[in-house]
Amino acid sequence: MSYRDNIRNFSIIAHIDHGKSTLADRLLEATESVAQREMSQQLLDNMDLERERGITIKARAVKLDYRAEDGQVYTLNLIDTPGHVDFSYEVSRSLAACEGAILVVDATQGIEAQTLANTYLALEHDLEILPVINKIDLPSADVERVGKEIENFIGIDASEAPAVSAKMGTNIEAVLRQIVKLIPPPQGDEGAPLQALIFDSFYDSYKGVIVYIRVKEGEVRPGQRIRMMATGAEFDVVEVGYLRATQMEKCDRLRAGEVGYLTASIKNVQDTQVGDTVTTAENGAAEPLHGYRQVQPMVFSGLYPADGAKYNDLRDALEKLKLNDASLSFEAETSAALGFGFRCGFLGLLHMEVIQERLEREFNMDLVTTAPSVVYKVELTDGTAKVIDNPMDYPDPATIAQAYEPFVNASIFSPSEYVGNIMELCQEKRGVFKNMEYVDENRVDIRYELPLNEIIYDFFDTLKSRTRGYASLDYELSGYQPSKLVKLDILLNGEVVDALSFIVHTDKAYARARRMTEKLKEHIPRQMFEVPIQAAVGGKIIARETVRALRKDVLAKCYGGDITRKKKLLEKQKEGKKRMRQLGSVEVPQEAFMAVLKLDSDS
Numbered sequence: 043m044s045y046r047d048n049i050r051n052f053s054i055i056a057h058i059d060h061g062k063s064t065l066a067d068r069l070l071e072a073t074e075s076v077a078q079r080e081m082s083q084q085l086l087d088n089m090d091l092e093r094e095r096g097i098t099i100k101a102r103a104v105k106l107d108y109r110a111e112d113g114q115v116y117t118l119n120l121i122d123t124p125g126h127v128d129f130s131y132e133v134s135r136s137l138a139a140c141e142g143a144i145l146v147v148d149a150t151q152g153i154e155a156q157t158l159a160n161t162y163l164a165l166e167h168d169l170e171i172l173p174v175i176n177k178i179d180l181p182s183a184d185v186e187r188v189g190k191e192i193e194n195f196i197g198i199d200a201s202e203a204p205a206v207s208a209k210m211g212t213n214i215e216a217v218l219r220q221i222v223k224l225i226p227p228p229q230g231d232e233g234a235p236l237q238a239l240i241f242d243s244f245y246d247s248y249k250g251v252i253v254y255i256r257v258k259e260g261e262v263r264p265g266q267r268i269r270m271m272a273t274g275a276e277f278d279v280v281e282v283g284y285l286r287a288t289q290m291e292k293c294d295r296l297r298a299g300e301v302g303y304l305t306a307s308i309k310n311v312q313d314t315q316v317g318d319t320v321t322t323a324e325n326g327a328a329e330p331l332h333g334y335r336q337v338q339p340m341v342f343s344g345l346y347p348a349d350g351a352k353y354n355d356l357r358d359a360l361e362k363l364k365l366n367d368a369s370l371s372f373e374a375e376t377s378a379a380l381g382f383g384f385r386c387g388f389l390g391l392l393h394m395e396v397i398q399e400r401l402e403r404e405f406n407m408d409l410v411t412t413a414p415s416v417v418y419k420v421e422l423t424d425g426t427a428k429v430i431d432n433p434m435d436y437p438d439p440a441t442i443a444q445a446y447e448p449f450v451n452a453s454i455f456s457p458s459e460y461v462g463n464i465m466e467l468c469q470e471k472r473g474v475f476k477n478m479e480y481v482d483e484n485r486v487d488i489r490y491e492l493p494l495n496e497i498i499y500d501f502f503d504t505l506k507s508r509t510r511g512y513a514s515l516d517y518e519l520s521g522y523q524p525s526k527l528v529k530l531d532i533l534l535n536g537e538v539v540d541a542l543s544f545i546v547h548t549d550k551a552y553a554r555a556r557r558m559t560e561k562l563k564e565h566i567p568r569q570m571f572e573v574p575i576q577a578a579v580g581g582k583i584i585a586r587e588t589v590r591a592l593r594k595d596v597l598a599k600c601y602g603g604d605i606t607r608k609k610k611l612l613e614k615q616k617e618g619k620k621r622m623r624q625l626g627s628v629e630v631p632q633e634a635f636m637a638v639l640k641l642d643s644d645s
């Protein structure tokens with residue numbers, strides 16, 4: 043009998059909103075890991091933003107003690123996984139820390155795109171999958187149908203899948219019993235050289251970086267000198283312990299099979315990359331654990347302070363956020379239009395929105411952001427290759443031998459009646475049809491290869507609206523393909539506004555140019571003079587709109603009027619100005635920069 047026999051390490055995987063966090067809370071409650079009164083709603087999602095948006099952004103872990111019917115106490119390590127496609131690498135590392143996964147499927151919805159994507163990820167890690175059918179309290183729940191769907195489509199036995207209501211707390215004990223019965227205990231040799239997998243980390247201003255680890259081999263103790271195998275950074279372990287629901291619990295050592303944290307006066311999460319292997323500096327492991335990769339930002343955008351004087355504040359804020367977010371990257375950039383700012387790299391659009399919101403909310407920054415761009419590659423006629431994450435850097439078309447853009451393999455689950463709409467949408471977005479399979483009589487899984495630049499913006503929203511909310515989407519990067527790309531420049535009053543340039547497929551250039559100029563016309567207020575808005579490709583104007591000149595002074599109509607009204611009007615104007623940028627001679631509101639984004643939803 044080994045200490046490992048009573049450990050179960052598992053994750054909960056699910057399609058968004060199928061009840062992962064609610065079930066996690068019930069498991070916490072059922073194991074009394076957290077006193078009822080301490081339990082804030084959905085403890086595992088512990089950032090405000092996450093809670094507001096109802097999504098799980100960072101992986102977390104918690105150790106539960108479960109007394110089984112046979113009287114034995116089991117250690118259940120629940121490792122939470124992020125619920126969004128932007129964070130799929132983190133999901134894969136969390137799964138790599140487990141032996142099993144609970145697959146939650148909503149009894150009223152059945153299998154959705156992320157149900158399948160997450161199941162595949164779990165199967166890749168050889169996890170034991172334990173299906174759980176949730177929301178049986180709802181009148182439209184169909185446990186039998188969903189059970190069949192799991193068996194037929196995923197190919198795992200669902201005959202013993204607990205049917206639960208996480209919301210009401212029905213049948214939660216059955217889930218706990220099955221965790222113990224079906225998920226294998228961890229393997230590993232505590233006497234072997236240390237190999238511990240980092241599956242998350244965050245910065246704490248007192249302890250430095252707190253690193254969440256799953257020890258695979260060997261053991262880790264305070265006082266040991268450790269080395270991060272990918273980055274080579276070395277540290278002395280200060281503390282190790284377990285992650286409880288409401289606090290960290292120090293212990294003497296963490297052994298093979300265990301999940302917990304370590305601190306080592308680490309200043310920066312860049313040194314504790316998710317997926318890296320921790321070993322000892324002396325007599326360490328020969329090889330790191332499989333599966334580490336450096337995460338690459340997929341989407342880039344320029345962030346500028348609305349008030350140029352706040353440049354240093356913005357840099358400080360970004361540095362603070364980066365302490366805690368190894369996947370955020372940024373470097374200084376200058377725009378003729380916007381002045382000094384930063385080019386920032388994000389995992390995806392959601393990640394970008396979260397960062398922007400945090401900058402505005404937590405750091406009180408007033409930002410002007412440029413349209414997000416994916417990363418393009420070009421081969422130049424002189425034989426050199428270039429990676430382009432900023433439309434401003436797009437080379438002169440005459441020097442480009444071949445341009446490449448990133449593609450994704452997308453899987454869309456939907457009731458079959460929307461197949462026509464979905465195909466139409468994918469076609470519009472330059473998608474290449476791959477395959478279609480029936481999940482059951484009424485639902486299909488449609489596969490397309492799509493350019494990432496067509497889907498990062500609003501593909502999902504459009505998909506939802508064209509399928510009355512029923513379709514679900516999952517995708518992963520499939521690689522780069524040759525493409526015909528051009529840079530579209532926008533000119534205001536005859537001057538190119540570098541921050542408004544974007545890269546687009548040739549076939550879409552005219553339509554985009556037209557809509558872009560129309561959109562800008564809507565957003566740019568009338569000025570004292572006429573403002574031509576032009577779109578150009580390689581110096582050739584392909585669309586034009588004009589904002590007519592403003593005739594009267596705003597205050598003109600107040601002549602003779604009372605002073606408070608005049609003041610109010612001026613106040614209002616000032617308010618409006620806050621988010622305006624002076625571009626050459628033209629004042630442009632922040633919305634104009636995001637207009638590029640909104641183009642697609644009108645198509």
Ligand SMILES: Nc1nc2c(ncn2[C@@H]2O[C@H](COP(=O)(O)OP(=O)(O)OP(=O)(O)O)[C@@H](O)[C@H]2O)c(=O)[nH]1
Pocket residue numbers: 056057058059060061062063064065096097098125176177178179180206207208209210
């Ligand atoms: N009726 C009913 N509603 C449930 C049940 N379980 C969860 N819900 C509701 O379903 C919604 C989504 O639940 P969550 O637990 O946040 O779903 P999730 O899968 O964690 O979602 P993400 O964290 O965004 O991935 C919430 O409004 C829950 O209250 C259930 O058993 N019955």
